[in-house]
Amino acid sequence: MKVIKMEEVHLTEPLSLAIGFFDGLHLGHMSLINEVLKYKGETKTAVMSFDVHPLCVLKGEKRQSIITLEEKKELLEEMGIDYLLVIHFTKEVAALSPQAFIDEYLNKLPLKRLVCGYDFHFGDHNSGSIEDLKKQSFELIVKNAVMYNETEKVSSTLIKKLMDQGMIEEVNTLLGRPYKVKGTVIHGKQRGRLIGFPTLNIDYGMKYLPKRGVYGTIVEINHQYYIGMANIGMNPTFNDINRLSLEVNVFDFDEDVYGKEVEVTFCLYKREETVFNGLEGLKTQLTEDRKYLSQVMKKYLTLYKNNVK
CATH class of the missing domain: 2.40.30.30 (Riboflavin kinase-like)
Known part of the structure; x- marks a missing residue:
């Protein structure tokens, strides 16, 4: 797997891409990545993520993570992803309008299809949504939440809550490892x-x-x-x-x-x-x-x- 900074990207082969921060690479995230891997062979497979959690930049938080960038790289490589595309997250990136974000990071790629979660938001004040992505030329696949129970989805927030309760075996189940x-x-x-x-x-x-x-x-x-x-x-x-x-x-x-x-x-x-x-x-x-x-x-x-x- 190649790790490429978005400011240095020069790809020409068609891509199937999953986008998100993927803190944890838990079962919810895996549903997106497994969707991308269905198209391996037809296209190159890629994951797009940020180098740091957005709140570290926007609010100056020293945020402890479930998974480091290095661990993320290792796991994605083990899964067979071809490229990890890394956005250097700054306040300027955060201030991009939804369409400017799409033009800067998605439309510059040979993107055949994009896979994201149903609640994916991006751009200035998270104002960009699925509706903005539907207007683009690439195919869009939107994945529903993976549920933990009838009311709560699998998420990094849930996993941290379970960790705070010492429920490490439950955490391991939701991470899939x-x-x-x-x-x-x-x-x-x-x-x-x-x-x-x-x-x-x-x-x-x-x-x-x-x-x-x-x-x-x-x-x-x-x-x-x-x-x-x-x-x-x-x-x-x-x-x-x-x-x-x-x-x-x-x-x-x-x-x-x-x-x-x-x-x-x-x-x-x-x-x-x-x-x-x-x-x-x-x-x-x-x-x-x-x-x-x-x-x-x-x-x-x-x-x-x-x-x-």
């Missing part, structure tokens, strides 16, 4: 090692983290897979950090991997974050957590290894 956080191992407080539970402290960047608590995870280190026990929290027993930490106790692993990149896959939620009366209470609970997870996570590890082969 396990939720992952990739990051560099950094130095932490190193208390875990003192009580027999050494942890990898992960720099998770701007990734959205699930609810505070303990999770069963699969950890990829140097292309090997291990069962891990992750803790997301503020270390309330010690109360000496000012940002959520992601720490993982990796079972049957004791190597120095500071500065290396690891990938943490979240499989199940074990318990909430708890304040303990000192190290002994914490150690007792962690011993119980590890005993439980070392058993129940075996099936997850087997399934995961089979799926990545």
Whole structure:
């Protein structure tokens, strides 16, 4: 798959294109992309997206994402998409009229068909809609929402809400894959090692983290897979950090991997974050957590290894 900045695009072969920000690449987004892939062979297949979430530019938000641009690239390539077309989102782009947006980013392409969601909006103050797209020369395919239940659609907002509730298995179902956080191992407080539970402290960047608590995870280190026990929290027993930490106790692993990149896959939620009366209470609970997870996570590890082969 080729990644092309829209200001540098020079394509000549007919395109079938899905458009959106695609934060999460969840089941709702996949319905658009799978529609585009139906035409692979007849046309080239492409996805058009922004380099940053529009609200980061419009409102100055430091927005944590379900999926990074790099992860988006990897997943789309695995699916067989030919091109990822990236719009550099600015306030000037946001201010374009609907027709100016269409002319600048769609009509300059050899676009045979466009696939979008029923609620897709674009242009100045999101004033552009499906009706504007219907007036163009390309074929338009509008996909209905993928529903979570009778009243709520699958969306990035819903997925974040479920993550906030610790419902990671439900999140994984709606994503169509396990939720992952990739990051560099950094130095932490190193208390875990003192009580027999050494942890990898992960720099998770701007990734959205699930609810505070303990999770069963699969950890990829140097292309090997291990069962891990992750803790997301503020270390309330010690109360000496000012940002959520992601720490993982990796079972049957004791190597120095500071500065290396690891990938943490979240499989199940074990318990909430708890304040303990000192190290002994914490150690007792962690011993119980590890005993439980070392058993129940075996099936997850087997399934995961089979799926990545």
